[in-house]
Amino acid sequence: MKRDLNQLQNRTFNLLVVGGGITGACIAHDAALRGLSVALVERQDFGMSTSAASSKLLHGGIRYLQKLQVNKVRESARERTYFQIIAPHITSNIPFMVPTEKSSFMKGKLAMVAGMSMYRLICSGLNQLITDPSKKIPFGKLHSKEELLKHIPLLSRLDTINGAHTLYETHMYNSERMTLAFLKTAAANGGVVANHTE
Numbered sequence: 001m002k003r004d005l006n007q008l009q010n011r012t013f014n015l016l017v018v019g020g021g022i023t024g025a026c027i028a029h030d031a032a033l034r035g036l037s038v039a040l041v042e043r044q045d046f047g048m049s050t051s052a053a054s055s056k057l058l059h060g061g062i063r064y065l066q067k068l069q070v071n072k073v074r075e076s077a078r079e080r081t082y083f084q085i086i087a088p089h090i091t092s093n094i095p096f097m098v099p100t101e102k103s104s105f106m107k108g109k110l111a112m113v114a115g116m117s118m119y120r121l122i123c124s125g126l127n128q129l130i131t132d133p134s135k136k137i138p139f140g141k142l143h144s145k146e147e148l149l150k151h152i153p154l155l156s157r158l159d160t161i162n163g164a165h166t167l168y169e170t171h172m173y174n175s176e177r178m179t180l181a182f183l184k185t186a187a188a189n190g191g192v193v194a195n196h197t198e
Contacts, residue, residue, distance in 0.1 A: 001187040003194045011192070013039045020195055021051035022175060025182035032189035040186065040193040047179035058083050058091065058170040060123070060137070065115055070122055077123040080170050083178075084135050090178050093137050093168045097151060100142075102162040109142060112165040116140055140166040 015031050017024045020042025031038040042048075061076025084091050101107040120139060127136045148155060148164040155161050172178050183193050 001184045001193065004192060005194060005197065007192045008039055008041070008194060008197070011037070011039075013037045013192075015039070016041070020046040020179070020183065020193065021049060022047065022054070022179045022182070023051075025179045025186070028186040028191050028193065029182040029189075032186040032191040038186065038191045040183070040191065041197045042193075042195045043198050045195050046183055046193075047176040051175050051179050054175045056172050056175050058172060060169055062119055062167060062169075065119055065122075073119065073122050077126055081126045081129055083172070084130055084170060087172070087178060087181060088132050088135050090172050090174060090181070091135065091170050092173070093135070094171045095138075095140075095166050095168055097143065097148060097164040097166050099148060099152075099155060099158075099161045100163045100165060101160045103160045109163055109165075113142060116165060116167065137168050137170070140168060 014036040015027075015038045017028045017031075017038060017040040020040055024040055024042070025046070028038050028040040058080040059076055060080045061073035064070075064072040064076065098112065099107075100109045100112050105111055116139075130136050143164045143166065145161060145163050148161065183191075187193050
């Protein structure tokens with residue numbers, strides 16, 4: 001990937017992307033793959049600000065289920081799947097244990113099982129797109145209070161906890177590397193990218 005300021009000055013582009021974080025890199029990548037002439041400029045270094053400070057989680061949209069934003073759930077899960085397909089060397093699935101409470105219907109075991117079943121239904125078919133078996137997202141499962149406390153003993157202080165449900169999200173090891181991979185692909189497909197440029 002070569003920084004060529006002459007091309008920025010002497011060419012006409014279909015698209016100018018301002019910002020070389022993960023969002024700008026993905027836009028430039030997508031545009032270049034679609035055959036558009038694209039230029040991307042970044043004032044500082046690529047992936048330096050928000051992208052570098054990210055949680056490094058590729059959320060599958062589970063948080064949108066509470067408000068029944070089904071389209072957002074499916075969109076988030078689909079995008080997470082695409083990241084796993086195009087960058088399997090940078091991603092892995094990690095488990096989260098979400099405690100359930102006996103005194104709360106919305107945080108209880110029944111609601112959790114119903115919610116996770118609905119999530120599976122909304123996201124059905126996406127796992128089949130992932131060809132590497134080690135990258136397929138496992139289905140979560142319900143745990144007893146005893147199982148939960150083996151993993152998180154500090155929760156024994158809370159009387160309302162009666163178990164947990166495991167769910168999986170996808171983690172990217174290095175968000176800066178992911179950003180650079182998108183920029184390199186954009187450049188390899190005719191895009192012009194330049195950091196330290198306004």
